[in-house]
Amino acid sequence: MEDINLTRRQALGLFGAGLALTAVPLSGCTGSAGGVGGKSSRRAGIILSGPANDGGWGQSHYESLKTACAERSGWKIVDPRENASPTEAADEAQSYVDQGVDLIIAAGTQFPDSLRKVVADAAKKRPEVKFLFTNVSADDLAGYDSVENLETVLPDNVQLGQLAGVVAGLMTSTSKIGFVAGMELSSSKEKYEAYLAAAKKVNASVEGFADYSAGYTEPSQGRSVAATLIARDGVDVIWGDASAAENGVRSALEEAGADSHFNIAQPMDVSGLNQPTVIASTVVDWMIGQAMDRIESGEYGRGHVIEANLQNGGVSLSELSDKVPDDIKQKVEGYASQIRDGKF
Template sequence: MFQKNVTRRDALGLGAAGIAALALAGCGSSSSDDGGSEEQSSYKVALVISGPKNDGGWGQGHYESLQRAIESHSNWEMLEPKENTDSADAANAAQTYVDQDVDLIIAAGNEFCSAWGDVVADAAESNPKVHFLMTNTDPESDLSDYATLENLETVQVNLIQTGALAGVVAGLMSASGQIGFIGGMRLPTTLKKYASYLLAAQKVNPDVEGHYNFDAGFTDASFGANITEQWINSNNVDVMWGDASAVDNGARQALEAAGADTHFDIAQPIDSVGDSQPTVITSTVTDWMFGEAMDQIENGSFGNGSVIEANMDNGGVYLGKFSDKVPQDVQDKIAEYTEQIKSGSLITEDEVSDLEATL
């Protein structure tokens, strides 16, 4: 348990009498989190993202997850997200929501961790009804320098399941046995996704070979187009899965140019099958489990650095719609393998770790 002190923010804004008043106020709160008798009937939630909310990838995945959570929580109001937030503005973005008494402030990704430390600590003292949720964040490695985690939780995705779902589809749909993967950065999460993807593909088709790049960045679609075109021409790659946001759009352009009836893409993290994406045959979808965090806030159990996992059991990880380019017999096989992935019998954590070590 972290020791509570008057924060630097409080000390600058208050005199001795004000600090004393703050301390007295902290002794008896009307918030349900502190055991007050007044029951809260409505709540507010806000999202901070580094890109646009309708980017077709990371930002949109978070935005759509929050929309779904709001649909099942009628007593919650979603404020307008703060889009295109860079590191220099991240703390101000969070503090603006704290000042509005927002009950849950969500950071879309761990890129805001270093900027939010003081905001989280100050809010724990001055406004304990405010809670913070960070996705794709490991408390031990990403938040080790935080003064308190009592008002904060994180969400992590079961990346082995996500990668394995994509791998099964790729292994069954590749006619050449050559599959590709583009990652924006050489992150541990990216390596785990690719290792799981390749292993699962090889479980359903032992002849599969994988091609990868982990240094594509996240914004240059032409990079994705160029490297995918090279792989198609030199290795006959015919199925792609990516972890590089806008770069993935470039990969789809190259696949379409090579022939959308024979060259396929598996999208993530939103369900992207449709006429506007002729190469996308299905999607590995992530739901960031914001509804679970809302429930915890309502019942007073939220906080202390707990981790919410998005996985196949709770609906946080799943395959989206199938294109009509995926034959029914292949869909049936995917369904069988999906159950093995869910049970953990298709690929193991040790197998994934062993492959990661070679990358």
């Protein structure tokens, strides 16, 4: 969810109070020996700009990797490389290459530019090593000389925004909905536009208020931004795109009244995890399993873009909170079906 050269999720650190999450084990699953594509076992490594148990961006990727590994014999996870800046990511990726790791996942649009040389060198010297960049389009690879050993995963940001917008538009009592992002990136703007348009479609009186200054590391900054939207603009539902800062957003909503002020989380489902304001989560599966399948079949590479959307299960809406009335749940379900079918 980043543009090239813009570091979106560095040094996330640990969350502040209010997010009780189960820690993610860093050992990964191990695959049983049994030939996959002529190889008895394969290894996958992941480079993250924050912790693997951050409850958001990093954890959604690591959970996707664990699930993909667990569902496929012959794959195992090597230790994830956490809290990596783009510059550090190049060193981490080279380390994986030197180890002969089969699939190297770089989680975020800030990484492709800094990994360009590593990818190019690996294509010549270690062509069996493959790279997967998430939240990256073909346009983001314009500076690459070769993409023979590379694929990307691109979630449907419009569908994500529409799902969140439908929930927000139906649940707002003030007709004022908010969007809090860490930075004014093109992906965040695309999400907000779809979010507001969908909310207006289901509730014509809705007004939208966006703030792109929350950053990605400090809950206190997220809390400050959200508190302003609530007090100044009357916002009572907020969709977040700010990783660790979203914990502060939820704190501000809770202080304003958890029965009347609501949060829609992303990109993983945090519903029920001691989060009284979260009424829904827009969830992304980073399609790592599909990438593994393509490696095993010999199809992998050439800059292929793996889409994550409602149609293939890469994008979804979590179960709605009990705070969402049954009649609204039914409406959300209907609209979600329309969004999936391209009829919204």
